[in-house]
Structures are given as C-alpha cells and as structure tokens.
Amino acid sequence: MLLASGSLDCLAEEPQRLVEDWAERGLPVIVRRGAAGDDESALAVGLPLPPELGKLRLGFFIPQGHVAASVAALSVAEAARSAPANLRVQLEAAAALGRRLGLWPAVFGALLWQHLTGLTYLRPGSDIDLIWPVSRREALDELLDGLATLDATGPARLDGEIVLSTGEGANWRELSSALTRPDGTVLVKSMHAAELKCARHLFM
Structure with missing residues (x-):
C-alpha cells in the first residue's frame, strides 16, 4: 500500500472532496492491476471508501514521483x-x-x-x-x-x-x-x- 498525493481533477465533486480529505490526512491507497491502454508511466491505484462514506470504489493514477511511502504488510x-x-x-x-x-x-x-x-x-x-x-x-x-x-x-x-x-x-x-x-x-x-x-x- 502507498501513501500518495496527486491530481484528482477527473473525479466528480463529492468523491473528489472525499479523496482530497483522505490525502490531507495522509491515508494510504492500494496498488491495483492496470488495464490494457493504461498509462504505464503512472501507478494504477485504488481507494475503497468505507460504507459510511458510500462504499465507493475509486480508481485513478498517480505519477511515480508522487509516492510518499509504502506501508508494510x-x-x-x-x-x-x-x-x-x-x-x-x-x-x-x-x-x-x-x-x-x-x-x-x-x-x-x-x-x-x-x-x-x-x-x-x-x-x-x-x-x-x-x-x-x-x-x-x-x-x-x-x-x-x-x-x-x-x-x-x-x-x-x-x-x-x-x-x-x-x-x-x-x-x-x-x-x-x-x-x-x-x-x-x-x-x-x-x-x-x-x-x-x-x-x-x-x-x-
């Protein structure tokens, strides 16, 4: 799992607010399997929000240089x-x-x-x-x-x-x-x- 920051302009307003708050708190995202045609220069990551925040499953990309740290198992x-x-x-x-x-x-x-x-x-x-x-x-x-x-x-x-x-x-x-x-x-x-x-x- 990774601590990361990056642009979230592609998200709708409400999910974007949730994820920006997530990043401000320094919470992690998880590396996910990419799909054909994905930008291979960026990391494909996912963020499953908890049920109380709508249980959204968000996927986006983070430039390699925006990874702050990895989280041990x-x-x-x-x-x-x-x-x-x-x-x-x-x-x-x-x-x-x-x-x-x-x-x-x-x-x-x-x-x-x-x-x-x-x-x-x-x-x-x-x-x-x-x-x-x-x-x-x-x-x-x-x-x-x-x-x-x-x-x-x-x-x-x-x-x-x-x-x-x-x-x-x-x-x-x-x-x-x-x-x-x-x-x-x-x-x-x-x-x-x-x-x-x-x-x-x-x-x-």
Whole structure:
C-alpha cells in the first residue's frame, strides 16, 4: 500500500472532496492491476471508501514521483490486537496456524483498511481476508485443512489467497476444491493478468 498525493481533477465533486480529505490526512491507497491502454508511466491505484462514506470504489493514477511511502504488510497477529473482540480468537488461531507451518500471513480487505485508517469498514458478517505466502507444496495441504477448520468454526468467514513464490495468487477455497480433481483448474491472478491454471502444476 502507498501513501500518495496527486491530481484528482477527473473525479466528480463529492468523491473528489472525499479523496482530497483522505490525502490531507495522509491515508494510504492500494496498488491495483492496470488495464490494457493504461498509462504505464503512472501507478494504477485504488481507494475503497468505507460504507459510511458510500462504499465507493475509486480508481485513478498517480505519477511515480508522487509516492510518499509504502506501508508494510499487516500481520495477522498485529491485526488481532486491533480487531473487534469477537474476532480475536479466530485471528489468533490463524496466526498460530501460520507459526506452526512456518508461514507469515498478512491481512487485507476490510480489517486492514479499518486498522490503517481508524474508520469503520467491518460490519456484521464481514469476511476476514488473509494472504498466505506459500512456497512449499508440503505446507499447502495442512494449511488448507487448517483454514477450512477455522472458517467452519467462525465467527467470521475466512477469505483470501494463497500467494506463490512467483507472486501469483489463488483463492484458497477455489484452490482447495481444484486440488481434489486430477484436472482441476483455478483462477490465478498477478498484477498483470488473471488466467486459469492446473492446480496440481502450481508447485511443480
């Protein structure tokens, strides 16, 4: 995630006011995947405003020189300390699962934005989104089983992605389902593309 400033002349008046206030407070935006024809000399970024501000999903471009700083990934253990009380046991269990497997999951989505901004993004029924960097196939099966258990016992629905050593990511539920089929495919995303790949070949 990035702290940034830049021209917002292309936005309508109300969203522009919201984003200008966002920038004045030094709050971050997130790098997003660009589209064909985008200006490659600028960074494509996104800003999801919280429900109380209309839940707008804004996308724009920032010149490279306007990036003020990058924001480190938020660990699950750190997120648990600032999460609502009813979610902490589940998050602490996810952090413990990571430690047991030698993995270091990070938080994204509503919990991340709430932690970074102090604004209310989480609502009753919100998912908890986790990123799990995994480079070894031998850790994957136990991780997927552990996530399924944590998801089933709640209270929140666990969502998120398994991120490969290539930087590509796949939704953990979709990957788990695809691995049960000899020819199962899963949607694999990167900053440049999204394509279906054979799940069993991802760690070969």
